[in-house]
Amino acid sequence: MVTDKVARLNPATGEFVEYLLPRPTNIRRVFVTEGKPATFWAGSNHGASIVRLEPLD
Numbered sequence: 001m002v003t004d005k006v007a008r009l010n011p012a013t014g015e016f017v018e019y020l021l022p023r024p025t026n027i028r029r030v031f032v033t034e035g036k037p038a039t040f041w042a043g044s045n046h047g048a049s050i051v052r053l054e055p056l057d
Contacts, residue, residue, distance in 0.1 A: 004025055019053055021042075022051065025044040025049075025051055027043070027044065028045050030042050037054050038055075040053040040054070
């Protein structure tokens with residue numbers, strides 16, 4: 001909760017991949033878009049910013 005990381009689960013293997021966010025982020029809401037690759041969006045309440053994360057694989 002205080003690591004500024006987001007984890008992605010691969011349900012086929014049970015493996016988690018962690019992504020370090022680009023800045024300290026207080027996440028309250030998360031949106032994930034469909035598609036290849038899926039895009040993760042999170043609003044940072046304390047940083048007054050929006051964080052977008054796209055995996056490279």
